[in-house]
Amino acid sequence: MRRGRASTCPVVSPGPERWIASVIGALLLVLLAPPARAASAPQPCAAGHVRLTFDDGPHPTATPRILDTLADRGAEATFFVTGEMTTARPDLVRRASQEGHRIGNHSWSHPELITLDRTQVASQLRRTNQAIELATGNAPSEWRPPYGATNDLVQAAARDVGLDTMVLWTVDPRDWADPPATTIRDRVLQGVRPGSIVLLHDATGQNTPAALPMILDGLAARGYCTR
Numbered sequence: 001m002r003r004g005r006a007s008t009c010p011v012v013s014p015g016p017e018r019w020i021a022s023v024i025g026a027l028l029l030v031l032l033a034p035p036a037r038a039a040s041a042p043q044p045c046a047a048g049h050v051r052l053t054f055d056d057g058p059h060p061t062a063t064p065r066i067l068d069t070l071a072d073r074g075a076e077a078t079f080f081v082t083g084e085m086t087t088a089r090p091d092l093v094r095r096a097s098q099e100g101h102r103i104g105n106h107s108w109s110h111p112e113l114i115t116l117d118r119t120q121v122a123s124q125l126r127r128t129n130q131a132i133e134l135a136t137g138n139a140p141s142e143w144r145p146p147y148g149a150t151n152d153l154v155q156a157a158a159r160d161v162g163l164d165t166m167v168l169w170t171v172d173p174r175d176w177a178d179p180p181a182t183t184i185r186d187r188v189l190q191g192v193r194p195g196s197i198v199l200l201h202d203a204t205g206q207n208t209p210a211a212l213p214m215i216l217d218g219l220a221a222r223g224y225c226t227r
């Protein structure tokens, strides 16, 4: 027996009551503490909304990737499609519409509309309206002229076919020229303001699908929502 050792070298050993009290105390501290708020996470939409727009599609591989990313992040966008591309892949335009995105008219074959006469412009836009309506069940009301090239005659022709709202853009990261995805992201994030309209391309921007998750992360970190 070595009982004497306990008295010469005492070990403070908390009894079960003290242990339980410590756990309860720790729990109370956690429950009563104010919620931690990271300085880098503003309230959703605190900075306002921006519109993301994707032109020239739908594209067989890029558009599904973009739609998957938008769905993952709960983000909304507008697709300005051409009639030619819509006729080739109406299923992708239907999917975009069904997933809550807006579909706009971007002409039939992407000509510079200001070089055409009024009948030709109306034909470009009317045929595309029909292709979109066939794919989605709804004719669009928004449209965007290729290259942003427009004049009074073009706009009159658009009104003739029921396209009431021309949508241009305020931020152009030139993604169609295939800069790195990080450059596309930086150009968008440096350019956005509340109410910005961002021009992107699903059919002609090779690095746009890779840039999109980074763009959405950056917008969220700055308190922007998309619509």
Ligand SMILES: [Zn+2]
Residues within 6 Å of the ligand: 055, 056, 106, 110, 146, 147
């Ligand atoms: Zn275009």
